[in-house]
Amino acid sequence: MCTPDIPGTTLFDGRQARKGYALNKMCFSFNQAANREAFVRDEDACCAAYGLNAQQREAIRARNVLQLIEAGGNAYYLAKFAGIFGLDMQDIGAQQTGLTKAEFQARLLAAA
């Protein structure tokens, strides 16, 4: 299909779904508290068990959402990864837009 890109947006299509399968599968496992604890206990072992590639491993290490998306991560599964650190969607939004959380919240209010 020949559709123009939407700036700042990666559609989670088949290409991304293939690329990110291992990463998303690990994040999906974080639905269970025991798996979240296992990650906290031994991050390397957890990433190895799911077969993350080097790009995915580095993005997880960096806790960097844009890198995680680039590595095939899907927003819904990444939200479970963020949950391990007690981050909410406004923390995630601030990180991706290079704003402080207060600045990101102000931007949301400005849309009203």
Place this chain on the structure above:
Amino acid sequence: MANLVGAITTSHVPAIGRAIARNLQQEPYWRPFFDAFAPVHRWLAETRPEVLVVFYNDHGLNFFLDKMPTFAVGAAPVYSGADEGWGLPVMASFEGEQALSWQLIDALVQDEFDITSCQEMQVDHAFALPMALLWPDQAWPVKVVPVCINTVQFPLPSARRCYALGESVGRAIRGWDSDARVAVMGTGGLSHQLDGQRAGFINKDFDLRFMDSLVDDPKWATQFSTHELVEKAGTQGVELLMWLATRGALGSSARCLHRNYHLPISNTASGLMLLVP
């Protein structure tokens, strides 16, 4: 035959669950959102629906990328929530109306919708939170049928297809050999985007135009491709597909009894509509 008594559409973001768990409904931030449900509560108390068909999108609780149905219809005796990664309290489970589930499954396949039927199915915040918004005491007075529409992995079903799915569901409800009062609900939206440099995107003009359209020109949004909907409403704003299916189920004409639009809640523009045939 069953009586389709009305339709409710509402947002469903996880932050609502945190607000409920922490009892923040009357805090200044949350009050304009929660208080808007009072007219819906009055309507539910008067109309007393017995069955609720819920169009929602799973966010990685019941479905993973290993098997991702475009349309899935619950046919379980009971539906439960679970931890979605944030450790929020899990609500009471929901009793299924299996007779209506199979009525929908039979009718949808007859209408050439190649759906997936699920005799076991967990339901996530997109199902449970709107239930708690409708019935804050969380003592569910309705049996339910969940209908899940994929918005995780592209390609998504088109707006036109989701509207048609809703129309088929509406016909099946009206053709159900039962004297039950049945309502439909659609959850999600309105405009928001969680991911990418465009995170925080909200489009108030589009949302208001969309809500208007559901009353008088319900197929208005079906002119847009999925790509266009993402552009106008954000990557998660495409959840308005649930609203279109719900509106399709209601039938050709609708009267709006109540609506609310308030932003932001979390990163989202929240919408609420109560429509009757």
